[in-house]
Amino acid sequence: MMTERNSTLFRDLRYFIQLAGVSSRGWMVASVAGSIILAALDMLGVAAMVPLMTLFSGADAAVGSLRDVADFVGVSDVVTLTMMLALLVALIFVLKSACSIPFRWWLLGRTTRISADASTELMRRYVASPFIRHRTRRLPEVYRNIGDAASISSGVLLAVLSLVSDLLVLIGILAVLLITSPLVTLFTLVFFGILVGGVQRALSHQQTRTGQKAAEADLQSWQFLLPALDGFREARLTSSGRRFVRGYAEAKRTGAEAARVFTLVSELPKYVLEIGFIIAVVGVATILFATGGKENALTVLGVFAAASLRSLPTLNRVSATFATVRSGQVGLGIFVDAAAELDEEDSYIEDPRSPQRYDGDIELRDVGFLFPDSPDPVVRGLDLVIPKNSTVAFVGSSGAGKSTVLDLILGLLTPTQGRITCGGRRIDDDLAAWCSGIGVVAQDVFLIDATIAENVAFGQARDEISESQVWEALRQAELSGLVEGLDEGLQTVVGERGVRLSGGQRQRIGLARALYRRPRVLILDEATSALDNETEHQIAKTLQALSGQLTLIIVAHRLSTVRRADKLVLLEAGRVAAEGSFAEMKETSERFARLVELGELN
Numbered sequence: 001m002m003t004e005r006n007s008t009l010f011r012d013l014r015y016f017i018q019l020a021g022v023s024s025r026g027w028m029v030a031s032v033a034g035s036i037i038l039a040a041l042d043m044l045g046v047a048a049m050v051p052l053m054t055l056f057s058g059a060d061a062a063v064g065s066l067r068d069v070a071d072f073v074g075v076s077d078v079v080t081l082t083m084m085l086a087l088l089v090a091l092i093f094v095l096k097s098a099c100s101i102p103f104r105w106w107l108l109g110r111t112t113r114i115s116a117d118a119s120t121e122l123m124r125r126y127v128a129s130p131f132i133r134h135r136t137r138r139l140p141e142v143y144r145n146i147g148d149a150a151s152i153s154s155g156v157l158l159a160v161l162s163l164v165s166d167l168l169v170l171i172g173i174l175a176v177l178l179i180t181s182p183l184v185t186l187f188t189l190v191f192f193g194i195l196v197g198g199v200q201r202a203l204s205h206q207q208t209r210t211g212q213k214a215a216e217a218d219l220q221s222w223q224f225l226l227p228a229l230d231g232f233r234e235a236r237l238t239s240s241g242r243r244f245v246r247g248y249a250e251a252k253r254t255g256a257e258a259a260r261v262f263t264l265v266s267e268l269p270k271y272v273l274e275i276g277f278i279i280a281v282v283g284v285a286t287i288l289f290a291t292g293g294k295e296n297a298l299t300v301l302g303v304f305a306a307a308s309l310r311s312l313p314t315l316n317r318v319s320a321t322f323a324t325v326r327s328g329q330v331g332l333g334i335f336v337d338a339a340a341e342l343d344e345e346d347s348y349i350e351d352p353r354s355p356q357r358y359d360g361d362i363e364l365r366d367v368g369f370l371f372p373d374s375p376d377p378v379v380r381g382l383d384l385v386i387p388k389n390s391t392v393a394f395v396g397s398s399g400a401g402k403s404t405v406l407d408l409i410l411g412l413l414t415p416t417q418g419r420i421t422c423g424g425r426r427i428d429d430d431l432a433a434w435c436s437g438i439g440v441v442a443q444d445v446f447l448i449d450a451t452i453a454e455n456v457a458f459g460q461a462r463d464e465i466s467e468s469q470v471w472e473a474l475r476q477a478e479l480s481g482l483v484e485g486l487d488e489g490l491q492t493v494v495g496e497r498g499v500r501l502s503g504g505q506r507q508r509i510g511l512a513r514a515l516y517r518r519p520r521v522l523i524l525d526e527a528t529s530a531l532d533n534e535t536e537h538q539i540a541k542t543l544q545a546l547s548g549q550l551t552l553i554i555v556a557h558r559l560s561t562v563r564r565a566d567k568l569v570l571l572e573a574g575r576v577a578a579e580g581s582f583a584e585m586k587e588t589s590e591r592f593a594r595l596v597e598l599g600e601l602n
Contacts, residue, residue: 008329008333009156009160009325009329009332012329012332012336013153013156013157013160013332015339016153016157016336017114017157019117019118019121019122019339020113020114020115020116020117020118020121021117021121022114022117027110031107031110031164032164034103034106034107034165035161035164035165035168036168037099038096038099038100038103038165038168038169039168039171040172041092041093041095041096041099042093042096042169042172042173042310043172043173043175043176044092045089045092045093045096045310046172046177046303046306046307046310047176048085048088048089048092049089049302049303049306049307107161107162108158111157111158112154114154114157115151115153115154115157118150118153118335118339119146119147119151121339122145122146122150122335122338122342123146125339125343125345125347126142126146126342128347128348128349128350129345129347129348130345130346130348131407131412131413132371132372132412132413132414133345136373138223139222139226140219140222140223140225140226141219141222143222143226144215144218144219144222144334145334145335145338148218148331149215149331149332149334149335149338150335151331152215152328152330152332152335153331153332153335153336155324156324156325156328156329156331156332159321159324159325159328160321160325162317163318163321163322163325166314166317166318166321167318169310169311169314170311170314170315170318173307173310173311174189176303176307177303177307180300180303180304181288181300181304183287183291184284184287184288184300184304187280187283187287188280188284188304191276191279191280191283192273192276192280192315195272195273195276196269196273196315196318196319199268199269199319200269200319200322203265203268203269204322204326206261206265207262207322207323207326207327208326208327208329208330210258210261210262210327211262211326211327211328211329211330211331212330213254213255213257213258214255214258214259214262214330214331215330215331215334216254217251217252217254217255218251218255220247220250220251220254221248221252221255223247224244224245224251225244225248227244228241228244228245262323265323266319266324267320269316269319270316273312273315273319277308277312280308281304281305281308284300284301284304285301288300288301348431348432349431349432350432351432352432352433352436353429353430353433354430354433356430357433357436357520358422358425358427358433358434358437358520359388359422359423359520360388360422360423360424361385361386361387361388361422362385362386362388362409362420362521362551363384363385363386363420363421363422364382364383364384364385364405364408364409364418364420365383365418365419365420365421366381366382366383366417366418367379367381367382367383367384367408367415367417367418367419367420368380368415368417368418368574369404369408369413369415369416370416377416377574378401378404378574379401379404379405379408379574380573380574380575381417381418381575382405382418382574382575382576384569384579386553387551387566388423388551389548389549389550389551390551390552390567391543391547391551391552391554391564391565391566391567392551392552392553392554392565392566392567392568392569393553393554393555393556393561393562393565393568393569394406394553394554394555394568394569394571395555395556395557395562395568395569395570395571395592395595396570396571396572396577397572397595400571400573400574401571401573401574402555402571403555404574405571406525406553408420409427409553410435410440410523411427411428411431411434411435414428422434436517437521438517438519438520438521438522438523439513439514439515439516439517439518439519439521439522439523440514440522440523440524440525441507441510441513441522441523441524442510442525443525445509445510445513447501447506447509449494449495450493450494451488451490451491451492451493451494452470452474452483452490452492452494452509453465453467453470453490453491455494455509455513456470456473456474456509456512456513456516457469457470457513457516458513467490469516469518470490470512470516472515472516473512473513473515473516474512476511476512476515476542476546477508477509477511477512477515477539477542478508478538478539478542479505479508479512482505494509508539511524511539511542519550520550520551521550521551521553522546522550522551522552522553523553523554524543524552524553524554524556525555526555526556536558540560540561544564547564547566552565559582559595559596562582565581565582566581567579567580567581568580568581568582568585568592570585570589570591570592577589577591578591578592
């Protein structure tokens with residue numbers, strides 16, 4: 001079971017590193033090499049303790065290995081030799097600590113950078129994923145995956161690398177102890193192996209469960225946080241803010257309890273090891289005095305005591321690291337699974353494949369569309385021509401398929417049958433080129449907490465924004481007068497989602513944004529639904545002025561908006577029920593005449 005989990009862990013970590021665009025071989029080799037150097041310094045320091053402890057036990061410096069050390073340094077005086085060896089041990093451990101700081105700094109820099117780059121790559125995949133898949137995703141889950149899961153994955157990576165370093169230190173110390181006293185070393189290795197292995201085995205299930213609870217609590221907190229803040233207006237009007245806060249509090253408390261359990265479970269091995277250390281000392285002393293002389297026993301016991309001071313904190317870190325890896329492996333798995341799922345999807349490319357621009361009539365030939373999660377088609381056998389520079393309006397009751405047809409024309413959705421062309425060229429041949437010539441005004445305009453200029457030139461960097469082009473778009477959208485009257489003009493900040501603007505003003509900024517792109521095709525999806533009659537009339541005049549200069553495609557429930565369209569298309573159950581001018585439709589279509597009657601336009 002452990003082997004299978006480790007195999008999955010390393011595979012996930014390798015994939016996580018690859019997501020960051022990093023070649024793991026080079027820096028992993030450097031990481032291992034640095035760990036080996038630090039372990040060697042630790043091993044050297046412990047090895048230097050052997051002659052030092054021998055001197056402390058009162059051994060003759062002119063006999064055995066001490067004589068070799070004395071000859072090497074050129075000193076025979078016991079006091080001087082003792083001070084030199086003590087200084088050497090101190091220098092080695094100081095050097096090891098001095099080297100550990102820059103190595104740790106470098107290692108933290110690599111792992112945190114990998115976390116940032118992997119998180120960015122996951123965001124890129126979400127942004128480039130097909131619209132049809134995006135509409136089915138839960139935003140709290142997306143936010144959790146990009147943010148917290150990436151951070152947890154980075155923690156697992158750092159923990160594994162630290163584990164390698166700590167294990168090398170322990171191996172180096174064991175090597176020195178093995179040379180000093182094989183029997184005692186074997187006892188110590190078996191004793192602590194059983195102790196550490198037993199504790200880890202007993203705690204492994206709890207550590208994994210804690211990681212799962214923490215991940216679930218994190219997701220739950222997002223699910224309460226987003227509606228409370230993003231849906232602030234609705235939460236206030238429905239007096240449901242308290243419920244969201246209560247749900248968020250429960251989720252955070254669950255996460256806090258998981259963190260409490262994780263901390264205790266991580267620290268528990270430390271207390272067990274401290275008790276085990278006392279027992280090990282008694283066992284080592286018993287073995288030494290039973291198998292050798294007093295002088296040798298004191299020497300070896302001193303070396304083991306010094307080695308324990310170096311190895312016990314390392315053993316504690318190893319135990320804590322195992323806990324971090326086990327609990328964090330849940331978050332790592334979530335991150336990797338999300339990236340792998342996105343990897344299987346077609347990725348949208350924002351750069352046009354060729355400089356060739358789309359131009360001409362838009363044609364829908366036998367177009368049908370079926371959502372994967374729906375048994376019935378939304379659009380069925382649609383045949384339609386939208387002449388270049390004409391104004392075409394889609395009308396019909398809710399559920400008739402108007403928005404789906406618009407999404408198909410925009411290229412957000414791909415027909416499950418038939419094709420859509422512009423000037424005889426399929427729009428899905430180069431979606432980026434097709435989208436570059438389209439301006440869209442949605443029913444719910446998305447605004448960012450930035451200036452009016454940045455919202456109109458949405459997606460452009462500040463230094464790329466053309467203010468003259470922004471003013472031109474604002475004038476066309478009947479918004480220039482309002483902006484000119486503001487103290488900060490174009491630099492006025494609109495607030496998160498445009499909360500400082502009225503609904504009509506937000507809609508007109510959306511229209512200005514679409515016109516800023518100087519599109520060849522302008523699509524309005526209920527774009528005037530939030531406007532008062534006077535403003536709608538002014539917008540209608542703007543659209544009339546644009547008529548003949550670009551292709552206008554309009555979806556509207558208010559038929560006054562589309563009265564002057566060149567052609568109206570009445571949709572029913574995803575099919576064209578009737579088409580023609582306003583007057584023709586009123587005369588030939590009972591359904592349309594009824595819509596006109598309901599709109600009090602007859």
